[in-house]
Amino acid sequence: MASTSFSAPQVNGTTGRAEPAGTTLRRLREHLGPLVLHVECAPQSEDVVIGRQVIHDLCEPVPPLADGVLLVVGGAPDRENCLDAIRQAGAARYSAVVVKARGRDLATAAAAARTAGVALLVAPDDMPWRHFDALVTAATSASGPARDTYSTVGAGDLFSLANAIAYQVGGAVTIEDPLGHVLAYSNLPHQEIDEIRRQGILGRQTPDRPTNLDEYQRVIRADRPVRFDMPDTQHINRLAVAVRAGPQLLGILWALDGVPPLGEGAAAALEEAAKVAALHLLRARSHRDPDRWSRGEALASLLDGAVSGRTAAAQLGIAEDTSTTVVAFAQGAPEEMPGLGGARIVDMVGLYCEAWHPQALCTTTGGLVYALLPTRTDPGAEGRVVKFAGNVVSTVRRTAGLDLLAGIGVPAARLDEVPAGRRTADRVLRALAGDPQGPVVATVADVRSRVTLMELTERGAPSVDLPPGPVQRIIAHDAEHSTTYGQSLLAYLDAFGEAIPAAARLAVHENTLRYRIRRIQELFEVDLDDPDTRLVVWLQLRLHRITG
Template sequence: MGEPVPDQPDGILLAVGGSPARADTLDVLRQAGTRHYQAVVVKARGEDFQAAAYEANAAGVCLLVTPDDMTWRQLDALITASVAGITAARTTAYAQISTGDLFALANAIACRVGGATTVEDPRGRVLAYSNLPHQRTDEVRRQSILQRQSPRRPAGAAAYERVCRAQGPVMLRSEEPGRCHRRAIAVRAGQNVLALLWVLDGEPALPEGAEAALEEAARITALHLLRSRDRGSAGQWNRASALAALLEGRVSERVAAEQLGIDSDTPTTLLAVARTTEDTPAGLGEGRVIDLVRRYCEALHPRAICTEAGEVVYALVPVTDGDRPGRRVMKLAEDLAQAVQRNTSVPLHIGIAGPAAYLRDVPSCRHTADRVLSALADGTDRLEVATIEHVHSRVVLLELVALGAAAIDLPADPVQQLIAYDLRHATTYTETLLAYLDAFGEASRAAAAICVHENTLRYRIRRLQELFALDLSDADTRLVTWLRLRLRHLDA
């Protein structure tokens, strides 16, 4: 910014350092128009870009907004990768393939490179494969095609990592009977891996020039994937980026409304979706989970949008008055959890928050939905889907844990004495007392919870009252004792 715009007719200008409300950015847009640029790219940086849109329209250039967290280097690489593939796409082998027809593309690659070809996404999901009858295949490839997922194998992760790190084709030899050697290459847009190409190199071996042909095929595949993304999901990707910015409070309500295509006063409900445990299998399940979340939410409302943040998928769903939106969203979430479990064997927790009356309330809803997820992760009542109303008490307890209430240390503290006694003597007074208080003093329920005889439980309760001067007939003692034992359990 601050420098004259160079002459580059039909070029794309990256307004590095600019923001849509600044006067120098508006001047750059005007200069870009006089120098016949096709587009100018800016970062919103949470600002209103109405003035920039007006100037771009007046100058006759397209105004593009890139996510704030995408570096200019990454964007430049994406544009370069798109342009680099265009020339190659005009070669005879690829010229007649429709954009996005990955199966036709796989056949063309197999013909040009010389071996059966599979196109996979970075998670190992099969996107397309060649089916030329004269080319040899093997059992691993057959299973990949049948399951639409590369089989999990001990050396598989290392092979994927090796291919993704390499800047060109990689030869992967196999000593397993009946399994062909493979040549593989990562399909890139800049430093981003869009997919992987796998070509069988068996008998006969791939001809001379196969590696150069595979590099060309990777460029063509990148172009197809980027163009498909532009046609089918660029708007969705941009809206997902806008939702991520809104959830983190990095964008104003007005800008979020523009980018999401939702009026700022549209009531919305937020779903936070997470796997139940960290050891739940990832990979295929993870990708399909996101697809299913998006599909289910869009079925409820076409303007619903999903985004990922770490291990959580957030879905923002507009709701309408007069149709009990809370019940509809709960039913959606329950059906979604069941569908994901059925299709991917990935168990989910779904926290629901809202409705938010305005988009500016969505970050607060995220905080609530995250609290609900934390409460569900405790798992004491095995809920899969919940709102704050369902788990309010547990959320309060978790907040107390976060504030350090579980670590209270007082002199002559009977609870600490009880815990210390159990540690020294390998007794179970702590477990017994918590079960007894959880059961509201009902001995039969408490005994069943810890698998002891009812008389044994009653004896322990009498004994611990004698040993630690606990008067369980006093309401305050019961409350404080239960609360501290429960917090300690949650903090464990």
Template structure:
């Protein structure tokens, strides 16, 4: 049963509890889509074929955003979104893309002639496509990823024939399928599109909404809209009077972000059987349309996002970045990195799923906050008031964000918080420290150790420093102390645990009782192992320098193994 709200309540009354329909999930084994189907679905306003390269009928899978000068990752039937100006992109990149497994390359023209790249694409046997200059790469990534998957689980794709962006045609298609008149609105109640089928009647509320492009003010509007936005399934509102129609509504979401609502009149004529499921299907199909509309109307955010990517890489002067980001060069800030985790997670696709939600949370923190995806993670730049260590409020923001992604998107993430930057010139260092914090959390998780999902650099400073030392080569095979190498080899050959025992003993400052408790063994066993280690591997635990170097290498090896 869908949620039911009886009658017309006053503004002070609350909405009764409701039991909602479980949303229908797309099948796990959904087929791959062909390149020509994606181009057809998105339309020429999003993708234009420069040259087919004989690849339009190929099935495609992953989407990769690639910056100039970055190493090109391999792909399984991928689409490469090649950022930067075509004048800076060597034709060799197109050939490399084909060799790396890509079926298509997408570029922005920025007024340049694409003939050289088209010739290279034809020679390589790869499709070359263009996207409008004002299209944000993040939005295009989301559009392509959405268009590659079925919008809903029924065998027949009810809305596939509707061109992306034609919201009025989509409204008529939904109205035909569900059996009642439709409006598509944004979260504030502004009417974006509506159906116009002659056999479906409307009431005065709908008529005024269409004429004014805004839902009329009513005492129950706020409660009703909140009920729909809180639910993941259709919500039913029974008519308060004979002259008004009963209604059903569902939120349209991208991940967990509400993009809009679909409203249907349910009794003029009565809607079809299983209307709730049809409406849930329609909401998933409408997501792609509303994402496309938002990407077209926000080119300024796209330009700021590209500027942030360059700033994080240290590839743009701080004053130039400040002008593009709309932030003063001396603004204190810090960087968060949010990484999807899990054995079955595809990082790049997962990051594109969560970036809008991360953006919402960060913009709630500061209106000038910005987010960008890069190599399967999301980076967020958060302006702060001071250069002090992250406040409890910011730590709570990060933890709430991770919890929301896990709860709503069924996706686990780790969040690394970088050092505080005094100005934009220090942002690349904050990004580097955030990456190091993430490496600490990821390392703990991979070793099966208890791992917080959020940490700042101050909270894991010791382990960050140790990893920096390890990266300098202090624990590479050729630099290992003789006893350390011999102990590791003995453990590998004989299944002993001398390395772990010695590390625990040294970390306990030579306290055998404490070390034994940590390893859950008897203290006499601990003392016996230490005596054996000293004898077998010619190790002196009376030499302070040798103790320090031995402990350091064993500790670093534990971090990087």
């Protein structure tokens, strides 16, 4: 006899009611909570299955979509065009229609929804539609009903995870990405929230407050949960912990210490929750845009030279003979909030890549952010890439307060040449980092001499075993006695032996510099009259300065 497979219905742990497969209106309401979603009426009960959302223009007919959720944007619920949309949604077998009340009476719309057989849902007036749409998408993509233990939370189901963490920790929880975007939040009815959290949920972004930067710095730098006692009595005290996968910052967990208060084990529970959340955030990240994630991984492999141009072409959807240019980005100063700056840079580079070309890509590898830009071969191509990099650098500085350097590699005629372009871009970045007074965006032509010196350094020491020479003795003497002989000699040689400009660069009197040069020749037996000696001494001092 042939066997027949079937799936048992899921059971709601609160009511004991069997739930149909898929996301139901009841589960959506439980996930989002009354702050985000109000069910005005549900003529088919709250157990109806919720499908995907459709953002509806009242000037257009409602498209057919069984089980869909129609977001009626821009309409007043008591106007005829909105009522007609509700009727059309019922005829097209939608599960629900979402409106904003905007101070209007909902009775007429609710009556139309009951007649049409669709649920009427109400979104907050002060929440942007795109945020509401994103929250519904996140909630409906969750894999199972909310539970109170980590083992039964579906992979990437951040709303159920937030509820499970809130249950374990004892206070309301939000899960944020490194940029402060609210990814999910708990909705246990007995746990208190405050206005900061309310605004964060409605705007899907932590509200801007003067103490934000300091608070985030403390959390990200700490290796365990951090407590914040809020000075304003209207705000609830908080515990927060960073969520990491190795050194990579994935997000932050916030728990409110309100009513009921957190217990003694709350910090330990939140620390344990961060380990669980890391796996879910990684899974959710890949699920949100699996194609973009996989292409980013493929680009990283191409930049590293781990795959051939032909393989990369198939993975990236780019022709193998596409002409491209690699731009490498790095922070110009140590990061105040490790991981946070990198996330902001990736977001910004990604936005500019999308504006540049449909096939432009960005990824992060080796602590740097890379953009791969399809480019033409006309004379103005390099200038356009320089402008692209300059726009990214200036925007990141303006919006995030981060100093950025951009190194532009040599153009690659084929994808096989991309790793060489990446290596050139890396060298340009290193050259920029070694010159604090120099530009922040450069091509290899702009810093060719410094890149050449770096390449000489990378080739290693001479093959002949030589004893320490004058330059090594000068460097050792400066380190031991805190003198500046090496700096003074380099400035003198940079100025072609002219004491006046060299002294001005060092901010000393010219006679002081002349005295130092005489002492250097006496102490270290340096013959500056010999052209070969001048060349070798200058070269060694320059290389020492570059390599630090």
